Amino acid sequence: MLRFQDISxxxxxxxxxxxxxxxxxxxxxxxxxxxxxxxxxxxxxIKMVVGLLxxxxxxxxxxxxxxxSEPLRAKESIGFVPDNPDLYDKLxxxxxxxxxxxxxxxxxxxxxxxxxxxxNMFEISGAMGDLIGSFSHxxxxxxxxxxxLIHEPPLLILDEPMVGLDPRSAHLFKELMNEHCRQGRxxxxxxxxxxxxxxxxxxxxxxxxxxxxxxxxxxxxxxxVGQKGSLESVFLEVTEQ
Amino acid sequence: MTALISLFRISLQSYFGLSAMRIKxxxxxxxxxxxxxxxFGVIAxxxxxxxxxxxxxxxxxxxxxxxxxxxxxxxxxxxxxxxLALMFGLFAMTSIFYFSNDLDILVPLPLRxxxxxxxxxxxxxxTEYAPVAxxxxxxxxxxxxxxxxxxxxxxxxxxxxxxxxxxxxALAGILAVTVMRGVNRRHRDILMVxxxxxxxxxxxxxxxxxxxxxxxxVEAEDIINNRIxxxxxxxxxxxxxxxxxxxxxxxxxxxRLTNLAYLFFxxxxxxxxxxxxxxxxxxxGLVGGAEKVRRGIVYTTRVIERQAVQSSTAKALLLREFRLxxxxxxxxxxxxxxxxLFPLMAFFPAxxxxxxxxNSLTALARQHPEGLxxxxxxxxxxxxxxxxxxxxxxxxxxxxxxxxxIIKSLPVDAKTQVRAKLSFALAAALLSSxxxxxxxxVLIKPGGFHLVMAFALGITAGLTPQVLGLWFDLWxxxxxxxxxxxxxxxxxxxxSPLIIMAPLGYLSYLGYMALSAGGxxxxxxVLLAAHAAxxxxxxxxxxxKADRLYDRLEVKG
Numbered sequence: 001m002l003r004f005q006d007i008s009x010x011x012x013x014x015x016x017x018x019x020x021x022x023x024x025x026x027x028x029x030x031x032x033x034x035x036x037x038x039x040x041x042x043x044x045x046i047k048m049v050v051g052l053l054x055x056x057x058x059x060x061x062x063x064x065x066x067x068x069s070e071p072l073r074a075k076e077s078i079g080f081v082p083d084n085p086d087l088y089d090k091l092x093x094x095x096x097x098x099x100x101x102x103x104x105x106x107x108x109x110x111x112x113x114x115x116x117x118x119x120n121m122f123e124i125s126g127a128m129g130d131l132i133g134s135f136s137h138x139x140x141x142x143x144x145x146x147x148x149l150i151h152e153p154p155l156l157i158l159d160e161p162m163v164g165l166d167p168r169s170a171h172l173f174k175e176l177m178n179e180h181c182r183q184g185r186x187x188x189x190x191x192x193x194x195x196x197x198x199x200x201x202x203x204x205x206x207x208x209x210x211x212x213x214x215x216x217x218x219x220x221x222x223x224x225v226g227q228k229g230s231l232e233s234v235f236l237e238v239t240e241q
Numbered sequence: 242m243t244a245l246i247s248l249f250r251i252s253l254q255s256y257f258g259l260s261a262m263r264i265k266x267x268x269x270x271x272x273x274x275x276x277x278x279x280x281f282g283v284i285a286x287x288x289x290x291x292x293x294x295x296x297x298x299x300x301x302x303x304x305x306x307x308x309x310x311x312x313x314x315x316x317x318x319x320x321x322x323x324x325l326a327l328m329f330g331l332f333a334m335t336s337i338f339y340f341s342n343d344l345d346i347l348v349p350l351p352l353r354x355x356x357x358x359x360x361x362x363x364x365x366x367x368t369e370y371a372p373v374a375x376x377x378x379x380x381x382x383x384x385x386x387x388x389x390x391x392x393x394x395x396x397x398x399x400x401x402x403x404x405x406x407x408x409x410x411a412l413a414g415i416l417a418v419t420v421m422r423g424v425n426r427r428h429r430d431i432l433m434v435x436x437x438x439x440x441x442x443x444x445x446x447x448x449x450x451x452x453x454x455x456x457x458x459v460e461a462e463d464i465i466n467n468r469i470x471x472x473x474x475x476x477x478x479x480x481x482x483x484x485x486x487x488x489x490x491x492x493x494x495x496x497r498l499t500n501l502a503y504l505f506f507x508x509x510x511x512x513x514x515x516x517x518x519x520x521x522x523x524x525x526g527l528v529g530g531a532e533k534v535r536r537g538i539v540y541t542t543r544v545i546e547r548q549a550v551q552s553s554t555a556k557a558l559l560l561r562e563f564r565l566x567x568x569x570x571x572x573x574x575x576x577x578x579x580x581x582l583f584p585l586m587a588f589f590p591a592x593x594x595x596x597x598x599x600n601s602l603t604a605l606a607r608q609h610p611e612g613l614x615x616x617x618x619x620x621x622x623x624x625x626x627x628x629x630x631x632x633x634x635x636x637x638x639x640x641x642x643x644x645x646x647i648i649k650s651l652p653v654d655a656k657t658q659v660r661a662k663l664s665f666a667l668a669a670a671l672l673s674s675x676x677x678x679x680x681x682x683v684l685i686k687p688g689g690f691h692l693v694m695a696f697a698l699g700i701t702a703g704l705t706p707q708v709l710g711l712w713f714d715l716w717x718x719x720x721x722x723x724x725x726x727x728x729x730x731x732x733x734x735x736x737s738p739l740i741i742m743a744p745l746g747y748l749s750y751l752g753y754m755a756l757s758a759g760g761x762x763x764x765x766x767v768l769l770a771a772h773a774a775x776x777x778x779x780x781x782x783x784x785x786k787a788d789r790l791y792d793r794l795e796v797k798g
């Protein structure tokens with residue numbers, strides 16, 4: 001579903017390597033956790049997938065479409081929620097969702113069905129007519145996720161989705177990821193919250209200084225580092241090496 | 242006081258991006274050509290407007306000098322500069338006081354309201370010196386050419402210029418904090434637009450009433466006998482303009498210094514009044530603005546069924562452009578409303594009884610085919626100029642700011658997005674040309690052919706600069722603005738259409754003159770065809786490059 005092939009990205013004329021030879025494949029129906037310390041290259045990798053940054057080297061494919069040569073086909077397969085969902089303050093929630101649904105060519109019938117389910121699930125039905133500028137951070141996250149799911153994308157990409165969410169909203173997000181996965185679709189998300197990754201992900205990848213240093217199921221990672229502890233201890237062991 | 246100085250220093254660095262520039266150009270030595278481009282842009286833009294002010298001031302000074310009253314040209318243009326400061330100051334003040342990103346950092350600090358207000362006032366005041374200089378430096382040069390200014394006179398003139406925007410800005414500040422305190426969050430945006438419109442109408446009414454009306458009542462005999470002091474007549478609307486004139490042009494040094502002192506104390510008083518009012522109401526207005534407003538509509542199945550309706554991608558993009566622009570009062574006022582209002586207000590007399598000058602102008606234009614063609618060219622030029630002024634395309638990408646990630650991650654090709662932006666700009670240009678066409682129709686009363694020509698030529702001539710403005714903004718967008726006003730007013734891309742418009746206008750004039758020997762109809766048609774072809778070529782070229790330009794835009798951070 002998502003394939004990074006030897007991806008590299010550098011800033012400041014090549015002086016700072018943000019991502020260095022990343023090679024990774026995420027399978028359909030999988031929840032994949034992308035972990036790493038601050039500044040490891042998680043957000044840069046995600047931004048390259050969704051077209052916000054260009055890779056210097058390598059190839060990224062989404063649902064079989066090269067993000068460079070077929071960017072629109074690749075984007076059609078993605079639903080994306082960034083780490084800080086800066087949405088248009090001067091649009092209402094409904095106007096924003098309608099805009100996104102129009103751009104993804106979601107029919108009136110489908111958008112009504114999906115919207116009703118999502119706004120009720122996220123408990124934002126009372127705020128959809130308000131300007132987004134009046135939303136709390138959590139509500140913006142929920143609206144961004146609603147927009148990302150309105151076209152039922154095969155690949156859902158979330159950058160630090162749990163940051164700033166209250167426990168109930170965080171629970172809803174996890175439920176939704178599971179549900180998305182149960183429908184045969186894929187979730188790729190970055191996080192610092194290792195407990196969430198441990199409980200939710202089928203596989204995790206750990207990135208450090210732009211390089212993928214570990215990847216697999218929790219058992220495979222434990223085996224790699226010769227530890228029997230939690231993901232946290234595995235993570236610390238791997239990233240401190 | 243240490244806190245105030247520290248706040249001013251950090252705000253200065255942040256607002257004008259001094260630290261970022263120092264690191265980029267001096268430390269890392271990256272893109273060193275940028276400052277040169279900026280300087281060129283400022284010179285080219287300033288020169289376009291400056292030459293306009295110089296020529297008109299020179300004409301006026303020549304006429305007034307015959308009556309021994311050349312000083313009146315200073316009063317007139319000081320008033321113009323002060324009106325501009327008042328008008329743009331209101332938008333700038335409201336934006337920087339209530340919509341800046343740094344307020345969340347500043348308000349929790351142990352600072353008094355007046356500390357923040359004084360700092361932000363200073364920043365706006367610094368930016369206002371640019372338009373003031375564009376109006377007054379050419380005026381002073383024209384005045385110097387007719388009357389002569391000594392070196393001491395020039396020093397006095399520049400000291401006086403320092404005070405010119407302060408008083409109107411303080412008034413704008415008082416108005417901004419009072420309006421924002423008095424309106425609640427729900428109606429804030431619309432009230433801001435309404436208050437600004439009222440202010441504009443008042444300004445132009447005063448201009449008309451005090452300048453046009455007062456001079457109209459002056460008896461010829463009084464003028465001949467030099468019993469009328471034009472400086473006082475013209476400056477009656479706003480006495481600081483008279484003091485500024487006397488501070489520059491009075492013959493006796495003592496009188497110059499006295500008027501400078503008037504200016505100084507009035508400016509100090511105005512700032513004091515602004516800070517006093519601000520200290521009382523600023524935080525109240527700010528807190529009121531931060532309160533969340535809920536409309537209370539629950540999206541039940543019925544409401545969703547009614548509102549969740551599919552439309553085309555093109556329509557969705559166009560609607561997004563429109564909504565985001567008109568719902569940001571600062572952009573609407575800066576970029577559009579003034580463009581519509583300027584021509585209307587500038588030609589107030591045409592709607593409230595034409596004066597002798599305008600009557601003779603009309604007669605001249607209607608009696609001679611060349612006159613009518615020239616009037617058509619002037620009307621078209623004015624439409625093109627106003628279209629170039631509206632900043633719609635030239636800040637279109639910059640205005641996306643931190644929301645750029647949305648349009649970049651959409652599965653919509655760059656061409657479609659560019660088409661939506663151009664369609665919106667074209668629709669706005671058509672709308673904003675209507676008042677000018679109305680003025681042209683009322684003043685000159687041309688036939689259908691010339692009316693259509695003025696409209697079509699103006700729109701097509703204005704299109705090329707708009708397209709190239711969007712191109713420039715795609716190439717180098719200013720995305721890291723700290724408040725919406727910043728995105729438009731502190732964005733040099735905004736003037737790129739004007740810079741393009743100036744040589745285009747001049748070439749059009751030369752083209753017309755070269756062709757006019759064989760009549761007036763053919764040259765106008767040739768010009769229209771040439772501008773249409775140029776605009777079409779610009780659109781095709783931009784669309785061809787759109788994908789590449791969009792691809793270059795990276796969302797870092």
